[in-house]
Amino acid sequence: MKKAVVLFSGGLDSSTCLAWAISKEYKCTAISFFYGQRHDRENKAAKKIASILNVPLIELNLSLPWLKTSSLVDKNKKIPKGSIKKTDIPSTYVPGRNLMFASIGISLADAIGAEAVVMGPNAIDYSGYPDCRPDFYKVLNKAVNLGTKNPTLGKKIKILTPIIHKSKAQIVRLALKLQVPLKYTWSCYSGGEKPCGYCDSCKLRAKGFEEAGVKDPALEL
Amino acid sequence: MKKAVVLFSGGLDSSTCLAWAISKEYKCTAISFFYGQRHDRENKAAKKIASILNVPLIELNLSLPWLKTSSLVDKNKKIPKGSIKKTDIPSTYVPGRNLMFASIGISLADAIGAEAVVMGPNAIDYSGYPDCRPDFYKVLNKAVNLGTKNPTLGKKIKILTPIIHKSKAQIVRLALKLQVPLKYTWSCYSGGEKPCGYCDSCKLRAKGFEEAGVKDPALEL
Numbered sequence: 455m456k457k458a459v460v461l462f463s464g465g466l467d468s469s470t471c472l473a474w475a476i477s478k479e480y481k482c483t484a485i486s487f488f489y490g491q492r493h494d495r496e497n498k499a500a501k502k503i504a505s506i507l508n509v510p511l512i513e514l515n516l517s518l519p520w521l522k523t524s525s526l527v528d529k530n531k532k533i534p535k536g537s538i539k540k541t542d543i544p545s546t547y548v549p550g551r552n553l554m555f556a557s558i559g560i561s562l563a564d565a566i567g568a569e570a571v572v573m574g575p576n577a578i579d580y581s582g583y584p585d586c587r588p589d590f591y592k593v594l595n596k597a598v599n600l601g602t603k604n605p606t607l608g609k610k611i612k613i614l615t616p617i618i619h620k621s622k623a624q625i626v627r628l629a630l631k632l633q634v635p636l637k638y639t640w641s642c643y644s645g646g647e648k649p650c651g652y653c654d655s656c657k658l659r660a661k662g663f664e665e666a667g668v669k670d671p672a673l674e675l
Numbered sequence: 676m677k678k679a680v681v682l683f684s685g686g687l688d689s690s691t692c693l694a695w696a697i698s699k700e701y702k703c704t705a706i707s708f709f710y711g712q713r714h715d716r717e718n719k720a721a722k723k724i725a726s727i728l729n730v731p732l733i734e735l736n737l738s739l740p741w742l743k744t745s746s747l748v749d750k751n752k753k754i755p756k757g758s759i760k761k762t763d764i765p766s767t768y769v770p771g772r773n774l775m776f777a778s779i780g781i782s783l784a785d786a787i788g789a790e791a792v793v794m795g796p797n798a799i800d801y802s803g804y805p806d807c808r809p810d811f812y813k814v815l816n817k818a819v820n821l822g823t824k825n826p827t828l829g830k831k832i833k834i835l836t837p838i839i840h841k842s843k844a845q846i847v848r849l850a851l852k853l854q855v856p857l858k859y860t861w862s863c864y865s866g867g868e869k870p871c872g873y874c875d876s877c878k879l880r881a882k883g884f885e886e887a888g889v890k891d892p893a894l895e896l
Contacts, residue, residue, distance in 0.1 A: 514739070518779065520786040543824050550782030553822055557778040558739070561771030565741040590822035597818050601774055601811035603764050 455481045457568035458614075459559045462486050462511070464499030465641045466634075466659055467574035467617055470625055472507060473632035474616045475572045482509045483566070485559060489548065490517045490527040492645035499640035506635050512562075516554065524548040526643060533643050535652040543582045544654065546643060552585035556594060556613055563611045564602045572614045578621050591615050622662025630668065637671035649673065676702045678789035679835075680780045683707050683732070685720030686862045687855075687880055688795035688838055691846050693728060694853035695837045696793045703730045704787070706780060710769065711738045711748040713866035720861035727856050733783075737775065745769040747864060754864050756873040764803050765875065767864060773806035777815060777834055784832045785823045793835045799842045812836050843883025851889065858892035870894065 458480035460472045475482050486500040497513065504511035525531035525545040534544050552575060559571040575586040584590065595613050599605040617625050629636055641659045642649035649656050649672065663670040679701035681693045696703050707721040718734065725732035746752035746766040755765050773796060780792040796807040805811065816834050820826040838846050850857055862880045863870035870877050870893065884891040 512740070518735070518782065519733070520783050523786045543827060547824055549785035550778060550823055553819065554775070554778045554782055557771060557775045561739065561775055562741050564770035565744045584824060584827045585822040587821055590818060593814060593821055594818040597811060597815040598774065600808055600814055601806040602771055603768055603805060606764060606805045 455479070456570075457481045457483070457563075457566060458570040458572050459563045459566075459568050460484045460509070461555050461559050461571065461573040462500050462504065463574075464496040464501075464503055464639060465574075465655075466629065466636070466639045466662075467576055467625060469503055469634045469636075469639045470629040470632065471572050471574040471616055472503070472509065473629065473634045475570070475614075476507060476509070477632055480570060480572075482572075483562065483568070484509050484511045485555075485562065486511060486513050487555060488513070488515050488517065489551070490521055491548075492526060492529050492533075493640070493643050495642075495645060495647075496640045499638055502638045503635055506638070514558065516558075521548055529645075533653050535654075543584065546654065547583055550585070552583075553594070560598050560602060560611060560613070564604050567604060567609065569610065570612050570614050572616065575615055575618055576620065576622075576625070577618050586618070588615070588618055591618070621665070622658055623665035626662045626666040626668065630666075637674065639672055641672075676700070677791075678702045678704070678784075678787060679791040679793050680784045680787075680789050681705045681730070682776050682780050682792065682794040683721050683725065684795075685717040685722070685724055685860060686795075686876075687850065687857070687860045687883070688797055688846060690724050690855045690857075690860045691850040691853065692793050692795040692837055693724070693730065694850065694855045696791070696835075697728060697730070698853055701791060701793070703793075704783065704789070705730050705732045706776075706783065707732060707734050708776060709734070709736050709738065710772070711742055712769075713747060713750050713754075714861070714864050716863075716866060716868075717861040720859055723859045724856055727859070735779065737779075742769055750866075754874050756875075764805065767875065768804055771806070773804075774815070781819050781823060781832060781834070785825050788825060788830065790831065791833050791835050793837065796836055796839055797841065797843075797846070798839050807839070809836070809839055812839070842886070843879055844886035847883045847887040847889065851887075858895065860893055862893075
């Protein structure tokens with residue numbers, strides 16, 4: 455059975471990616487990261503959903519001191535509220551996050567002989583993060599296949615980004631189709647007990663559900 | 676003053692890279708990694724040398740459970756002794772190690788505004804590691820500049836590999852020229868109190884000193 459490593463935060467996007475990988479008949483191993491994010495509530499969501507989907511989850515701690523340059527990590531900084539622009543890099547940008555996460559996923563894939571690392575960056579309802587660009591993953595895939603063991607021996611490893619070109623509404627529809635346990639997913643940046651409704655992530659999620667014409671089950675809990 | 680992040684294991688190669696970066700007038704921050712390697716003795720060497728060279732050192736723990744697939748991490752596996760071939764990938768290969776290390780260095784560079792990540796892979800006295808290939812770094816550099824913040828804003832980050840095309844003898848000569856405190860550097864894979872003299876790393880180091888026509892000061896301690 456073909457294997458995949460899935461980078462899994464417990465949010466709407468990566469939960470949909472995990473369900474997608476399962477639907478494509480990959481035997482999945484999920485990885486979640488604590489990196490000091492104020493919304494470590496998402497890690498509980500990841501644990502719950504991985505358990506429901508019966509996928510082994512490796513929980514890693516990557517609390518690097520310099521990540522406090524991000525407002526997503528340093529609680530003394532303010533989270534931007536409702537300012538979704540395509541041009542700016544928001545203060546919630548975490549330096550090199552997706553590059554580091556992808557690299558750690560690649561390491562696991564190279565160790566266990568997985569042919570895919572699945573992750574959920576999104577370039578359409580883009581929040582200005584450079585590490586969500588399709589070109590970045592295209593070139594990173596080339597680097598990976600030059601610098602790891604299994605590809606050198608003829609077994610390629612591919613970073614798959616199944617929702618990178620989808621709108622949030624399309625992601626919601628795909629999640630519904632794949633029966634993602636949406637009510638347990640967590641997207642809010644603010645770190646409270648309930649989604650704040652105002653941060654970029656809450657706004658994007660609400661827009662997606664609205665456009666898909668369905669209620670967000672996570673708001674009903 | 677221009678800044679660099681230096682990936683620093685305390686071995687001959689990365690110590691030479693650190694001294695090289697200082698000689699090029701970079702303000703350096705070094706990172707060392709504990710990843711479960713049997714020769715964690717090298718981390719003590721890194722600490723000592725960083726202190727002598729007056730460079731701040733960030734010591735990180737990246738003990739990922741799957742790295743035990745490498746004989747460099749799993750003490751129950753045997754370390755190859757004196758079988759330096761250019762073709763095979765040795766059992767000491769650590770999955771995705773240099774990709775992960777580079778990514779973490781890039782993250783720090785992006786956070787502090789450093790323009791270089793300096794690291795010491797070597798493709799000449801090559802021990803068969805795919806993550807020592809020049810092409811890997813060439814393509815990884817492209818990916819980095821697509822997927823991080825500072826390059827997006829016009830300030831490029833470059834992974835520099837100053838010794839990648841040098842023989843071990845050339846590295847020894849460069850180290851002597853740059854006054855690297857060679858006697859404190861640690862290269863042996865075997866994890867004892869003194870270098871074993873038989874592992875690939877000891878053999879390569881001995882060959883380098885022999886060809887350079889000098890005694891290895893680390894063997895005199």
